[in-house]
Amino acid sequence: MxxxxxxxxxxxxxxxxxxxxxxxxxxxxGVLRLxxxxxxxxxxxxxxxxxxIHRSIEKMTEHDTYRQIVHLTDRMDYLSAHINNEAVCLxxxxxxxxxxxxxxxxxxxxxxxxxxxxxxxxxxxxxxMDTGALTTFMYAFRDRExxxxxxxxxxxxxxxxxxxxxxxxMWDIHPNFQKRVKEFIAHxxxxxxxxxxxxxxxxxxxxxxxxIGFLTKEDAISFGVTGPGARAxxxxxxxxxxxxxxxxxxxxxxxxxxxxxxxxxxxxxxxLEMWESMHIIEQLxxxxxxxxIQAKTNAVIKLPKGEFYxxxxxxxxxxxxxxxSDGKKSPYRMHFRSPGFANLSxxxxxxxxxxxxxxxxxxxxxxxxxxxxxx
Amino acid sequence: MKNENIKEIIQNWAxxxxxxxxxxxxxxxxxxxxxxxxxxxKLKDDEQTKxxxxxxxxxxxxxxxxEVIYHLESTTLGLVLVVKVRTEDRDENCVIDTVSDIYxxxxxxxxxxxxxxxxxxxxxxxxRRLFLTEDWVGYPLRKDYVDPVNIVxx
Amino acid sequence: MYDFTGMIQGINNWLHSILPxxxxxxxxxVLVGAIYLAIFAVLGLVLVLAERKIAAFFQLRLxxxxxxxxxxxxxxxxxxxxxxxxxxxxxxxxxxxxNLAPYFVILAALLSMSVLPFAKGLQAFDIDIGIFxxxxxxxxxxxxxxxxxxASNNKYALLGAxxxxxxxxxxxxxxxxxxxxxxxxxxxxxxxxxxxxQSDYWNxxxxxxxxxxxxxxFTIAGTAxxxxxxxxxxxxxxxxxxxxxxxxxxxxxxxxxxxxxxxxFIISAVAATIFLGGWMPLHLGGLEGFNHLMDFIPGIFxxxxxxxxxxxxxxxxxxxxxxxxxxxxxxxxxxYLLPLNLMNILLMALIVLMGWHL
Numbered sequence: 001m002x003x004x005x006x007x008x009x010x011x012x013x014x015x016x017x018x019x020x021x022x023x024x025x026x027x028x029x030g031v032l033r034l035x036x037x038x039x040x041x042x043x044x045x046x047x048x049x050x051x052x053i054h055r056s057i058e059k060m061t062e063h064d065t066y067r068q069i070v071h072l073t074d075r076m077d078y079l080s081a082h083i084n085n086e087a088v089c090l091x092x093x094x095x096x097x098x099x100x101x102x103x104x105x106x107x108x109x110x111x112x113x114x115x116x117x118x119x120x121x122x123x124x125x126x127x128x129m130d131t132g133a134l135t136t137f138m139y140a141f142r143d144r145e146x147x148x149x150x151x152x153x154x155x156x157x158x159x160x161x162x163x164x165x166x167x168x169x170m171w172d173i174h175p176n177f178q179k180r181v182k183e184f185i186a187h188x189x190x191x192x193x194x195x196x197x198x199x200x201x202x203x204x205x206x207x208x209x210x211x212i213g214f215l216t217k218e219d220a221i222s223f224g225v226t227g228p229g230a231r232a233x234x235x236x237x238x239x240x241x242x243x244x245x246x247x248x249x250x251x252x253x254x255x256x257x258x259x260x261x262x263x264x265x266x267x268x269x270x271x272l273e274m275w276e277s278m279h280i281i282e283q284l285x286x287x288x289x290x291x292x293i294q295a296k297t298n299a300v301i302k303l304p305k306g307e308f309y310x311x312x313x314x315x316x317x318x319x320x321x322x323x324x325s326d327g328k329k330s331p332y333r334m335h336f337r338s339p340g341f342a343n344l345s346x347x348x349x350x351x352x353x354x355x356x357x358x359x360x361x362x363x364x365x366x367x368x369x370x371x372x373x374x375x
Numbered sequence: 376m377k378n379e380n381i382k383e384i385i386q387n388w389a390x391x392x393x394x395x396x397x398x399x400x401x402x403x404x405x406x407x408x409x410x411x412x413x414x415x416x417k418l419k420d421d422e423q424t425k426x427x428x429x430x431x432x433x434x435x436x437x438x439x440x441x442e443v444i445y446h447l448e449s450t451t452l453g454l455v456l457v458v459k460v461r462t463e464d465r466d467e468n469c470v471i472d473t474v475s476d477i478y479x480x481x482x483x484x485x486x487x488x489x490x491x492x493x494x495x496x497x498x499x500x501x502x503r504r505l506f507l508t509e510d511w512v513g514y515p516l517r518k519d520y521v522d523p524v525n526i527v528x529x
Numbered sequence: 530m531y532d533f534t535g536m537i538q539g540i541n542n543w544l545h546s547i548l549p550x551x552x553x554x555x556x557x558x559v560l561v562g563a564i565y566l567a568i569f570a571v572l573g574l575v576l577v578l579a580e581r582k583i584a585a586f587f588q589l590r591l592x593x594x595x596x597x598x599x600x601x602x603x604x605x606x607x608x609x610x611x612x613x614x615x616x617x618x619x620x621x622x623x624x625x626x627x628n629l630a631p632y633f634v635i636l637a638a639l640l641s642m643s644v645l646p647f648a649k650g651l652q653a654f655d656i657d658i659g660i661f662x663x664x665x666x667x668x669x670x671x672x673x674x675x676x677x678x679x680a681s682n683n684k685y686a687l688l689g690a691x692x693x694x695x696x697x698x699x700x701x702x703x704x705x706x707x708x709x710x711x712x713x714x715x716x717x718x719x720x721x722x723x724x725x726x727q728s729d730y731w732n733x734x735x736x737x738x739x740x741x742x743x744x745x746x747f748t749i750a751g752t753a754x755x756x757x758x759x760x761x762x763x764x765x766x767x768x769x770x771x772x773x774x775x776x777x778x779x780x781x782x783x784x785x786x787x788x789x790x791x792x793x794f795i796i797s798a799v800a801a802t803i804f805l806g807g808w809m810p811l812h813l814g815g816l817e818g819f820n821h822l823m824d825f826i827p828g829i830f831x832x833x834x835x836x837x838x839x840x841x842x843x844x845x846x847x848x849x850x851x852x853x854x855x856x857x858x859x860x861x862x863x864x865y866l867l868p869l870n871l872m873n874i875l876l877m878a879l880i881v882l883m884g885w886h887l
Contacts, residue, residue, distance in 0.1 A: 019684065041855065051506030058491075059516055094400075132758055132852030138588035198849075204759055205851045221428050221450055224480030235450065242453075307398040307457075309431070309446070320431050320446075324397075335433040345483040357762075357854040374506060 016044055019356075023052050029126065029363070030370025041355045046348045054374040061334040066092050066166060066301045069334065074160045076336065077372035079119040080314040082111045085164040090245055091310035091321040092166035093295075095303040101291030102247075104168045106284050109247040110181070111151075111163065113277040117188070118147045119315035120270050120277075127267065127364040128199055131208050139195060146184050150177070166301060168294035181285050185278055192278075196271050200264075209264040213350050213362040216261060223349065224342035227317025228273060229366050232258035232265035239313040251283045263358075266365040302329050316340055316367055340372040378402050381454050384423050389414075395459070401446070403457040411460050412472050418447060418456065419477055425449045426456060429478040434488035436517045441469050441494050462494060465517075473499040491516035531827060533650035561653050565639060569791060574604045576790040580844055587848045611786075614779040622776065626680035631777070631784035633673030638791040640666035645798050646720050648808045648828040659720035660712065663799065664705050667754070670792065671697045674773050677785070681776035690773040692762050692855050696753060699862040700760075703750035706870040707743040710877045711803045714740065714886065724807035729814035731806035735887045739877040744804045746866055746873070751796035752843055753858070755789060759850040760858055797839035801832065805839075808832040814887070 021034040031052035037045040057076060061069050070088050074081035086108055093100060125140025148158040154174045155163040163170055199205045215225070220233040230237050238255045240248045256272045258265035303325040310321045317339030324333040343366050351359045381402050385392060393405040406414050418426040431446035445458040462469035473496040475481040485496045486505040493514035496502055504511065513520055520526075544553040578593070578600060585592030593600035644659045646652040656662060671694055678690020714736045715723045723732075733740050753760040774785045801807060808828030812820045853861070880886050 017684070051508075054506040056515065128851065132761070133848075133850055134584075135588050135848045138590065142589065199851070202850060204853055207857055208851060208854060218427075219479070222479040224429060224478070226430075237450070306396075307403075309398065309400060311430075318430065322431055322433050322444075322446075324433075324435060333433070333435045335431070337431040341483060341487075342480050345480060349479075355854060355856070 015039075029368050032368070032370045032373075036356070036359070038356065041357075043351050043354055043356060043359055046351050046359070048344055048347065050344075050370075050374055052374065053371050055371075057375045058334060058336065062330055062332070065329050066303070066331070069331075070165060071160075071162050073336075074162060075371065076338065076375055077314060077316065077319070077340070077369050078159055079122060079369055080115050080316065080319075081159065081161045082108075082115040082163065083312055083314045084319065085162065086112060086246065087310055087312040087319050087321045089164045089166045090312065091308050091323050092301060092303065094310055095306070095308045095323065095325065096166070096297065096301065098167060098295045098297065100168050100295050101293075102289040103291030104293065104295075105247040106288050107169060107173055108164060109251070110281055110284050110288075111161075112246070113281050114147055114150065114181070116277050116315045117274055118144050120274050121147075123270060123315075123364075123367045124195065124199075127361075130360050130364040131205060133199065133202075133205070136195070136198065139198075143188060143191060146187070150180050150184065153177070153180070165294065167297040168292070172293050173288075178285055178288070181281065185281060185285075189278065192271075192274060200267070200271070206264065208357070208361050209267060209365070210262060212263045212354060212358045213365075214261050215346065215350050219346065219349060220261075223346040225317070225346050226339050226342065227313075227315070227367075228269035229266050229317070229343055229346075231256060232269045233261035234259060237318065239311045239318050243311060245310075245312065247284065251280050253280050263361050263365045270367075300329050302327060303331070314339060316369065316372065317343060336375055338372045338375060340368050340370070344368060344373055381424070381456055385456075388417065398457060401455050401457045403459060405459045405461070408460055408462070408471060411458075412474060412477070415445070415447075415458065415474050415477050418458075424454060424456075425451055426454065427451075429474075429480055432481060432484035432488065434492040434494055434516070436465075436492060438518075439464070441465060441492060443471055443488060443494060445474070465493075469493060470495045470497050472497050475499055490514075493517065531649065533648055535650070537650060565642060565653065568642070569639065569787070572791055572794055573787040574608075576794065576840070577604045577607065577787075579840070580790070583841065583844045584848050587845070608783065611779060611783040614782075616779040616781065617776075621682045623680040623682065626676050627776075628781070630673050630677035630680060631781045631788075633676065634670050634788040635784050637667055637669035637673065638788050638795065640669070641795050642791070642798075644720055645795070646724055646802060646807055647832055651829070652721060655719065655721050658718045660708055660723070660799075660803070661718050663795075664701070664708065667792070667795065668701060670788070671701075673788075677777065678773035681773075683776050686773050686775045689775070693756060693773055696756070696760060696762070696855070696858055699859055700750045700753040703746055703862060703866045703870055704754055706867070706874060707747040707750065708799070708803060710739055710743040710870075710874050711736070713874065713877050713881055715803075720802065720807075723803055724809055727806040727809050729812055730887050731804070731809070731811070733804045736877055736880060737887070739873050739880060740804065742869070742873050743877070744800070746870055747800055747804070748839075748842070750862075750866065751800065752846060753862070755792040755796055755843075757789070757793065757843060758847040759852045761847075761852055762855050762858065793840060793843055794836065797836045797843065798832075800839050801835035805835045806831075807835075 016037050016039045019036045019038055021036055023031045023033045033049040033052065035047040035049060036043055057072050060072060064072070066088075070085050073084040073088050076084055121140045121144050125137040128134070128136025151161060152158050154177050155161040215229070215233045217234045220230040220235045225233075225235070226237045234257050236255060236257060240253075241255050253276045256269060256276070258269055303323065305325060305327045308323045308325070312319050318337070319339055320337030322335040322337065323331045326332045347363065347366070351362055354362070378401070382394065385404060389410075395403045395405060397403055418424050426447040426449045428448045428450050429445055430448055431444070433444040435442045435444065441462045443460050445460075447456045447458060448454070460471055462471060471494055473481065473485060475485060475496075482500070483505065485499055486502060488494050489496060489502055490504040490506055491514060503509065507515070513522070515522070541557060544556055547553075548556060581603070582592040582600070593603040596602045596606050641663050643654045644652070644656065644663050646655075674697070675690050675694045678686045678693070681687070711723070711732055712718060714732060715726045717723060717726070727735070733744055774782055777785060808831050810820075810823035810826060810828070810831050812823060
């Protein structure tokens with residue numbers, strides 16, 4: 001930067017300059033490039049540059065069978081892998097008009113809630129790390145290991161599970177599943193208050209997040225923001241309540257809405273959601289009904305002509321799977337409405353006028369996973 | 376049933392709109408290109424529908440034309456409507472009016488459709504490619520897109 | 530208490546007996562300088578490893594344990610790595626200032642350390658204005674950081690250096706004022722006198738309320754002086770790369786890196802000396818038997834123990850708290866700590882005047 005660009009002109013004007021919060025950056029949770037226009041420390045404009053991890057999943061789905069597509073989806077938002085798989089399976093089952101057994105529904109719900117807990121744990125650890133409390137990352141991962149071990153025992157993998165298939169599950173749950181989940185819930189119930197207090201009772205963290213980055217309710221709806229980010233602004237958008245799928249119609253849980261819509265509210269939403277997830281798991285884990293694991297489907301699934309849309313609630317918000325089928329074994333067009341995409345579009349609107357440090361805190365609480373946005 | 380309600384309301388406004396039966400779940404209506412903005416504006420403002428939330432914007436490539444599908448929902452009334460718009464052809468005249476001032480979520484979504492399918496949106500504040508680099512030639516999500524280097528066809 | 534003055538006088542006399550006057554003085558200087566450089570090196574070694582082991586302790590893991598038993602030679606390996614690195618400077622950097630900057634921080638650290646009393650009589654530089662000299666010398670470090678950021682010709686380095694400069698200059702005020710509070714109590718600026726004046730009670734017990742407040746303010750301001758979390762905005766890894774030392778690598782980076790730890794040692798040593806009694810054991814005025822028992826542990830161990838406690842405290846801060854934003858940081862200093870400090874000085878003056886101290 002040349003010396004003239006730094007001089008404050010006699011009239012007191014300053015110049016704006018560009019900073020690249022580049023694809024490799026510890027705080028952008030993936031390969032996201034943000035072009036920031038700054039005036040001193042104040043953010044004037046945020047321009048996201050996407051596409052660094054665009055793998056053209058939607059084009060690939062046009063050449064794969066429906067069973068193969070399920071394997072593509074859990075690489076989209078890898079922190080909600082089970083829920084992504086569930087979305088595609090439900091869409092295909094909707095098209096074929098088959099009914100899965102109760103056992104499958106309950107196991108799908110338990111797995112989805114465990115995934116949500118795991119994703120929110122990682123989010124909590126990373127939020128602490130972004131604002132400077134580096135220890136939270138270690139604590140979060142230690143508890144995630146327990147969930148990963150449960151997944152590994154039943155599904156065989158820790159990250160890309162591929163446990164759900166259109167029609168049911170691949171194989172039955174492991175005999176140890178119920179015991180280990182109960183142990184984990186008992187352990188986590190004692191830990192979560194401690195973790196929560198570590199950040200939310202800390203005056204430095206409160207000063208970094210309270211009163212920062214407001215998102216009004218009308219803006220949240222207009223930008224299509226969903227998930228805890230929108231619920232903090234007062235938008236009631238939980239798909240598990242609006243259009244219950246799997247076993248969500250037989251469990252009791254609260255949908256938590258915030259009032260203020262600032263960064264601390266978004267933080268609080270996720271912590272309270274973790275409590276609700278544990279509540280749901282507790283209601284289901286003791287009586288998993290007996291039933292068959294897979295409904296009868298053809299080896300090669302062909303959906304009838306038409307359009308099918310399935311909405312699920314991932315850890316980040318509403319995921320929509322839109323299938324346009326023309327009767328063949330691959331869809332004519334498949335579109336994923338990813339929650340991160342809409343959440344990212346609101347960053348420019350929310351972060352204007354705040355400082356660079358606030359931008360990091362705001363992005364941490366919106367919880368982006370970039371492969372979800374770029375697909 | 377909510378679907379019947381929304382069908383009645385729209386038929387009251389414009390009796391000759393075409394309803395398709397593609398989706399068994401949602402009411403689908405095909406709107407001519409000229410009336411798109413007015414239709415969506417009315418859907419958003421009218422007291423009976425109050426559709427303020429667009430939850431999906433999809434672009435589809437058909438042999439003769441390109442189609443953009445909007446999924447709209449009302450957060451207060453719970454009504455869902457699917458609106459489809461078709462372009463005139465696939466080359467010079469694939470232009471559709473933008474709705475990004477009615478629904479802010481369309482800003483990024485329309486950029487994605489422009490990037491991957493080539494539909495130009497008239498009046499968009501900042502229409503440039505989203506995922507691909509600025510100098511990319513072609514629209515990859517179209518059915519006739521050939522790329523001998525990057526795409527392997529078996 | 531074993532008095533090192535005798536030993537040091539003895540060495541001085543021996544040198545003067547075998548060499549002419551000027552040469553003996555000169556060799557004396559070189560000897561003291563070499564000892565201090567050795568202390569510097571050993572401190573760097575120990576503190577870097579201690580930081581990693583303590584971080585591991587807080588994060589429920591083990592820390593480095595491969596190189597040497599309990600990872601004792603980890604820092605040696607780190608130092609060798611840093612020395613062997615290619616010193617990648619930029620071609621557009623101002624080469625004179627770029628090379629000069631690290632030396633400022635080393636200079637500031639070494640000069641500040643020279644007035645610390647390690648044990649009775651074991652002090653390099655016992656001048657009448659001891660503590661005042663120390664504050665003045667530690668301000669030199671700011672120049673090194675600003676020079677380093679500016680001369681790197683890099684946007685991020687400049688941002689980091691500006692933030693750091695503003696932060697350090699502001700918090701020097703608080704450090705100075707809390708030291709002033711204790712000077713009011715002890716009545717002298719000379720370091721050795723401050724320590725011997727605590728032979729009946731430590732200063733933190735003596736000047737009860739204002740001394741405790743001054744201690745807390747000093748700890749906060751001292752952590753900010755050394756650019757450690759929660760005030761480490763200048764090296765905020767999550768935000769701007771590496772702050773003012775982005776463009777440095779190899780030996781020059783090692784200087785910046787080590788000087789941060791040595792600064793931490795200096796702040797802890799000053800806190801230990803003026804608040805917790807330095808090398809003076811824990812004496813409770815009047816209890817002769819207890820005091821006699823405490824005297825069995827040599828002064829140097831008391832000193833190192835207190836400094837160790839303060840360093841552990843500062844490392845505890847680093848691994849627990851998030852970091853403050855730059856405007857919150859400056860607001861804390863100018864709107865809260867400074868007025869509090871001024872009122873504290875008045876309170877301490879009142880207590881000394883009325884004789885209400887212990």
